[in-house]
């Protein structure tokens with residue numbers, strides 16, 4: 001089937017619900033940073049399915065873990081245990097334990113939105129009736145379910161689905177006074193991304209996160225950090241909050257944790273996790289043997305290659321190369337979660353389309369900026385190749 005064999009704008013024949021724009025390309029195969037479409041054309045993937053395939057496509061160790069597990073055991077429900085789940089939970093918990101200095105517990109789910117749902121329910125359970133409000137930031141993105149949409153600080157996305165669940169309050173990002181003013185006795189928690197990914201790759205100021213932590217301590221609130229996009233090495237640390245040296249009470253994760261296999265998790269320090277009682281939360285697919293075998297393989301491989309260090313080093317060299325490209329006026333973000341701000345007059349959507357045509361996959365994260373999130377395993381040659389294509393595309397647009 002060729003990439004354009006059905007036109008998703010002709011809705012009578014498209015089998016998909018029209019929640020996504022018309023796809024530009026149909027990909028058939030991937031390996032490392034490379035992708036091939038159904039016509040055999042090669043691409044460099046500098047987006048990773050939105051910061052998901054951080055170890056590259058079809059990583060051999062992760063693929064082997066999935067295939068081995070698929071022949072052993074997939075699913076037994078949460079009425080019973082399986083060794084893969086116990087191993088993966090221990091690995092996730094020791095990662096978070098190492099970087100927060102706090103002992104915690106893990107709940108596995110299937111997506112970022114579900115990880116945030118678990119965090120929101122846990123915060124309510126911990127705080128008790130009457131203290132259910134969660135404060136989050138304008139420009140944030142926390143998911144597409146009703147509660148995570150309500151937490152998402154983008155009023156335009158709310159509008160068609162009102163009334164949304166109650167108990168969410170939004171404040172300006174990177175503004176400590178705004179959070180302080182929004183706190184009253186009904187507030188249970190503050191929910192923030194260390195770098196607003198979908199919101200344009202806008203990093204939280206380290207001083208802001210530290211001040212929020214202090215405010216949460218002072219007012220008895222939980223700090224929930226949404227690491228769904230930043231987590232697992234992407235920003236140059238295992239978790240984005242480490243850049244600010246703060247210790248959250250709850251951490252949500254997904255995306256890179258499964259390298260493309262659908263899985264998420266919510267970690268909380270032990271005293272907070274203890275608020276959940278059996279029956280309070282769950283999922284048929286919590287901690288399946290198949291998903292957790294993948295999580296273990298991803299974490300092992302990330303340790304082996306020191307993924308955060310790679311993201312830091314490759315991010316530095318990619319940033320330096322991008323800054324030297326005429327037509328690029330700024331690069332923001334950290335590690336390999338970057339936004340490239342284009343010179344006035346350049347339309348990010350048009351540049352994205354031209355890059356795709358030339359075989360480089362990116363994303364127009366705002367009207368004037370491209371988001372780059374290549375695999376943490378990206379090679380120097382691949383960086384050179386992608387930057388050269390960007391330079392030549394921008395030169396064409398400018399002349």
Ligand SMILES: *Cc1c(COP(=O)(O)O)cnc(C)c1O
Pocket residue numbers: 110111112113114116141142143144193197198226227228229254255
């Ligand atoms: C992608 C994302 C989510 C939602 O994850 P899904 O797996 O799509 O539900 C939540 N928070 C952040 C920060 C994200 O980037």
